[in-house]
Amino acid sequence: MTEVLIIGAGPAGLAAARAARRRGASVVVLDSSDQLGGQYWRHLPAERPSAREHTLHHHFRRFQALSRELEQDAGCRVLRNAQVWAIEQGGGPGASAGPGAVHVLLGEPDGTHRERLVFRPDRIVLATGAHDRTLPFPGWDLPGVVTGGAAQALAKGERIVVGDRVVVAGAGPFLLPVAAALAKTGSGVVGVFEASGTPTLARGWLPQPWQLVSAGGKAFELAGYVAGQLRHRIPYSTGRAVIAAHGTDRVEAVTIAGIDADWVPIPGTKRRIAADAVCVSHGFTPRLELAIAAGCALGPERFVTVDDGQQTTVAGVHAAGEITGIGGVDLALAEGEIAGHVAAGGTVADPAVAGAVRRRRVFARFARRIEAAHGIGSGWPAVLEADTIVCRCEEVTYGRLCSIADSTASRSLRALKLSTRAGLGICQGRICGRSIEELLQARTGGLGDGSSTDRRPIAAPIRLGELAAGITAHPATDHLTDTAKGTQ
Amino acid sequence: MLPAGDDPIRPAAPTPLAITLDGERLEGVAGQSIAGVILASGRLGFRRTSAAGRPRGIFCGIGVCFDCLVEVDGARDVRACQRRAVDGNVVITQHDALPVPPSSERGGRDD
Numbered sequence: 114m115t116e117v118l119i120i121g122a123g124p125a126g127l128a129a130a131r132a133a134r135r136r137g138a139s140v141v142v143l144d145s146s147d148q149l150g151g152q153y154w155r156h157l158p159a160e161r162p163s164a165r166e167h168t169l170h171h172h173f174r175r176f177q178a179l180s181r182e183l184e185q186d187a188g189c190r191v192l193r194n195a196q197v198w199a200i201e202q203g204g205g206p207g208a209s210a211g212p213g214a215v216h217v218l219l220g221e222p223d224g225t226h227r228e229r230l231v232f233r234p235d236r237i238v239l240a241t242g243a244h245d246r247t248l249p250f251p252g253w254d255l256p257g258v259v260t261g262g263a264a265q266a267l268a269k270g271e272r273i274v275v276g277d278r279v280v281v282a283g284a285g286p287f288l289l290p291v292a293a294a295l296a297k298t299g300s301g302v303v304g305v306f307e308a309s310g311t312p313t314l315a316r317g318w319l320p321q322p323w324q325l326v327s328a329g330g331k332a333f334e335l336a337g338y339v340a341g342q343l344r345h346r347i348p349y350s351t352g353r354a355v356i357a358a359h360g361t362d363r364v365e366a367v368t369i370a371g372i373d374a375d376w377v378p379i380p381g382t383k384r385r386i387a388a389d390a391v392c393v394s395h396g397f398t399p400r401l402e403l404a405i406a407a408g409c410a411l412g413p414e415r416f417v418t419v420d421d422g423q424q425t426t427v428a429g430v431h432a433a434g435e436i437t438g439i440g441g442v443d444l445a446l447a448e449g450e451i452a453g454h455v456a457a458g459g460t461v462a463d464p465a466v467a468g469a470v471r472r473r474r475v476f477a478r479f480a481r482r483i484e485a486a487h488g489i490g491s492g493w494p495a496v497l498e499a500d501t502i503v504c505r506c507e508e509v510t511y512g513r514l515c516s517i518a519d520s521t522a523s524r525s526l527r528a529l530k531l532s533t534r535a536g537l538g539i540c541q542g543r544i545c546g547r548s549i550e551e552l553l554q555a556r557t558g559g560l561g562d563g564s565s566t567d568r569r570p571i572a573a574p575i576r577l578g579e580l581a582a583g584i585t586a587h588p589a590t591d592h593l594t595d596t597a598k599g600t601q
Numbered sequence: 602m603l604p605a606g607d608d609p610i611r612p613a614a615p616t617p618l619a620i621t622l623d624g625e626r627l628e629g630v631a632g633q634s635i636a637g638v639i640l641a642s643g644r645l646g647f648r649r650t651s652a653a654g655r656p657r658g659i660f661c662g663i664g665v666c667f668d669c670l671v672e673v674d675g676a677r678d679v680r681a682c683q684r685r686a687v688d689g690n691v692v693i694t695q696h697d698a699l700p701v702p703p704s705s706e707r708g709g710r711d712d
Contacts, residue, residue: 159632161612162612163608163611164611164612164613166610223683225676244663254655256646260660260662263662265662266662266682271634272602272610273602273637299607362656363646363656543666544661
């Protein structure tokens with residue numbers, strides 16, 4: 114029986130697991146969280162049952178049905194709190210072609226005595242998702258300034274009231290569900306400030322409107338958020354950005370300004386407003402480290418390259434969801450279904466996935482419109498001051514980044530990271546990496562070594578004691594782990 | 602936290618728990634993350650950065666940024682947003698001072 118290992122239990126991973134099971138494979142699903150559903154379906158833990166939790170989510174009943182089906186299925190093992198920290202490339206002397214070993218830590222997040230497991234599956238489906246990309250601006254390191262993803266997680270997963278005067282800003286349709294989640298959790302939202310101006314939004318959204326009709330579910334989801342905005346009386350303005358957050362030990366106010374089509378602030382448009390929380394997201398960064406470590410090629414837009422069957426450039430490794438292109442839940446579900454089916458031995462021409470293939474086509478078009486309407490403007494660094502933190506972990510300021518870049522002849526990203534320390538902190542450049550690359554690119558006139566901040570061979574911190582403790586067998590996965598296979 | 606009685610999703614009565622943060626008792630409910638308990642107590646910043654000593658707290662909320670690191674029951678570098686609170690957790694805020702380079706020590710003596 115084909116053994117399929119699925120990494121990530123968000124919409125794409127869960128859809129892949131179900132499809133792989135229906136095609137007859139034996140399936141293991143890993144997720145670093147103690148819940149299924151990923152960030153999209155981030156929900157309250159079992160200790161906090163709520164009668165009407167589904168009202169906070171879209172497709173929540175679908176999620177519940179999907180996770181119940183997998184959990185009741187003896188052929189599908191779901192491992193929560195399972196952090197993949199390294200993935201090897203397949204091949205090598207004597208090895209058959211296919212994916213390499215997958216190294217996992219099992220136990221509470223950042224624990225001290227987690228179990229180490231090693232999987233050698235026949236096929237892998239990578240469904241690692243994405244996280245918010247928030248561009249730096251003065252004051253973005255103040256407590257109270259959070260990403261849109263944090264606002265969502267605190268609202269849906271914790272029921273935390275983020276503030277009484279919350280500013281939501283950045284770019285993209287994701288700002289709408291963020292504002293909705295805040296309002297439904299009792300936070301007061303002062304306004305939503307979308308960076309894209311009306312002409313750019315219209316260029317992305319208005320041509321070929323019949324495509325929106327075929328993407329019905331998604332359009333209705335967005336329409337629902339717009340209705341929610343009206344109901345909660347949340348002002349929505351376009352062509353505006355938070356260009357600074359103010360406060361000493363926490364955020365107390367923000368400066369909003371009008372910005373042009375390239376996102377450069379327009380003189381004379383500054384306005385200061387009081388705020389006790391700021392939620393800012395400018396888009397998403399795909400979580401690529403495992404795909405890169407596995408040897409998968411990326412396309413020019415820096416997403417994992419896949420074929421019609423969601424197969425990457427590495428034999429036996431499939432990818433689905435946001436790592437193949439930011440497209441939202443419907444696209445992720447369709448891609449996951451195809452990836453799981455093909456990984457289990459099916460083909461993309463099979464009638465079982467005809468519906469998913471059609472949905473993938475429709476929602477991929479939808480995703481391209483979002484990028485056209487909300488893509489980051491190249492003039493974003495105009496808001497940076499010399500003392501603005503650009504790398505949060507290493508506390509590297511924009512002034513320091515520029516002065517070091519100016520004083521060295523090096524055009525290598527790797528060398529500049531070492532000399533500036535930007536991107537070398539504990540988040541491994543996940544938060545600042547792409548912004549640092551763009552800043553250095555502009556400052557040096559072009560980086561030369563072709564490296565990127567997406568490469569992280571150790572995908573998650575592992576304690577030295579855990580590394581030294583060696584690999585343990587796990588009864589639930591004996592048939593799949595290294596220890597068991599070694600004896601076969 | 603939104604009081605259970607005001608929450609439109611109609612939560613069941615939560616199970617209370619308590620942790621300490623730098624010795625101060627904070628009350629929460631079972632299932633909250635450590636960050637959730639701290640934020641619900643009204644505290645936003647709970648780490649000090651190494652170089653500038655600036656306050657940090659929750660930023661990404663999903664385990665990516667590592668800004669919310671705390672010590673939990675003696676184990677350092679735990680992401681508060683990822684770890685569920687357990688009744689009795691002893692949580693200590695972290696401030697990791699930068700190591701002093703040997704050259705600056707020598708420079709100090711020479712002065």
